[in-house]
Amino acid sequence: MASLKFPTLKNPSLSLSSKSCLPSAFFVTRPNNLSFSRSSQPQRRFLIITASAASFSNKPTVLVAEKLGEAGLTLLKEFANVDCSYNLSPEELCTKISLCDALIVRSGTKVNREVFESSGGRLKVVGRAGVGIDNVDLAAATEHGCLVVNAPTANTVAAAEHGIALLAAMARNVAQADASVKAGKWQRNKYVGVSLVGKTLAVLGFGKVGSEVARRAKGLGMHVIAHDPYAPADRARAIGVELVSFEETIATADFISLHMPLTPATSKMLNDETFAKMKKGVRIVNVARGGVIDEDALVRALDSGIVAQAALDVFTEEPPKQDSKLVQHERVTVTPHLGASTMEAQEGVAIEIAEAVVGALKGELAATAVNAPMVPAEVLTELKPYVELAEKLGRLAVQLVGGGSGVKSVKVSYASSRAPDDLDTRLLRAMITKGLIEPISSVFVNLVNADYTAKQRGLRITEERIILDGSPESPLESIQVQIANVESKFASSISESGEIKVEGRVKDGVPHLTKVGSFEVDVSLEGSIILCRQVDQPGMIGKVGSILGQENVNVSFMSVGRIAPRKQAVMAIGVDEQPSKESLKRIGEVPAIEEFVFLKL
């Protein structure tokens, strides 16, 4: 694989002399304050510099669109011209951006497609001074060859402290009582609170912030449990926290604190159905993202008394509408997304983001990059179907994990007739890592940050090469992903040696799943997949097919892998649409089906 170092800005005019010379062009670097035009020749494009000497500057320009700590600004100024323009309207941002090489924002600025389009290709890096990058259009950034970096660690403690502040303030009615005294009242009986000591706190999302909240809550004498299907149990044990199922967490908690990322799987995770299963009088804290709660359902749960109180730092829409029932509810305490807002965190975040942005502008690889870099076209073309296969195998494997044991050790085996030097597996490993981590985390994984991300999560990925005889024309025969020391939601995916095992191949350019546990299957990895273990017998395909057909779910592929005729078999069914819960239930009720699982690709 060619070098992945980005072209540097130190000698910008050289890197621009001909675009076709760029090694692995992630950025098309351009000098500042130069007017230029390109010839219209299709292959070779030349820069024609027409700048006056007075306007020439080698320094890039960084637009800081939201308040950033001084230490970060100082770092930036050593390397770049820094334009601090806060509260820009979307139109003003689009106008300014064409003059900038980098943009730094927090959660209040929408960096949408229009911003990238307006930049005319000059914008090379967007720095998100914080964790969540839901305000940046990553697809548009990548399409425009713009790197996005964030600052994932410097505000962890601040967010955890704010969670604890909200927990205590809520339990003792601090905000309501404060407003009452300021309104001239003295209502000591009205604002009797509840104690924290001895109560059960459930932390949902035991990542960086969640584990810091748990640690602090233990110090307050609380009994802490957590639910995070992907967190290592030993990390939880080390701070005296028990990892339990989602159902148990919500049914037993006196307080629930939310710390998972907003993903399709966590969106509206707290809803009418889940509130109904909670202990009456539960109290909820949210410093994660507003979207993990169905806010209308929360209002209903507050009104019905299931939820006694809530303390919210984040909202689906920010700022929320002034007449929002939730915000105005007398048993709800709110803050305007202040989780990361401490002097210390903002200084830390500012330094973390300034270093990342300066590094990226210098052409260095950024450890906190959150979108995909461009790789040489010839490598991508050859590996493209295998890259897709790798990511999908990772996605499948992690969705098979059950129980609370956590994913710590993954082994990847590549069977290939290529000499080891002739097959660079970094991209494949990165994509497997992406498949394993993205469905369960707020982190975006790519070639740049895959190893870093795996390490941060305590995930050990080992690789093994199986050298095959034969023609080395295609780069790979098969990829196998094994997850050790875990339970599975689908017991048949556990191989004889005790690991969850999935294997896939590329057939006619399309990735296929070819093995689950010890069972051979053959299903194209498109749409979604249902895996069923059954007693092999006639008519099974028809039974399941007709349940799916009744609700117009299109079956793209079906295959049955069995140990021996009329013994146990695994049926793999590819579906274009997601079947309803009812249909999945009916599939589970087919008498010969012993277990089944629905997996999203």
Ligand SMILES: NC(=O)C1=CN([C@@H]2O[C@H](COP(=O)(O)OP(=O)(O)OC[C@H]3O[C@@H](n4cnc5c(N)ncnc54)[C@H](O)[C@@H]3O)[C@@H](O)[C@H]2O)C=CC1
């Ligand atoms: N209010 C604020 O100002 C701040 C908010 N945040 C938000 O807090 C959230 C967490 O941040 P970090 O701890 O840094 O992220 P992290 O990635 O370290 O932790 C997230 C954890 O959630 C877990 N998770 C994923 N899906 C889950 C599910 N379905 N159920 C339970 N757990 C699940 C993951 O396994 C991971 O351990 C992010 O959304 C972030 O944006 C972070 C900093 C400040």
Ligand SMILES: O=C(O)C(=O)COP(=O)(O)O
């Ligand atoms: O880092 C995060 O994810 C946050 O939510 C903090 O957002 P902010 O930088 O304070 O706008």
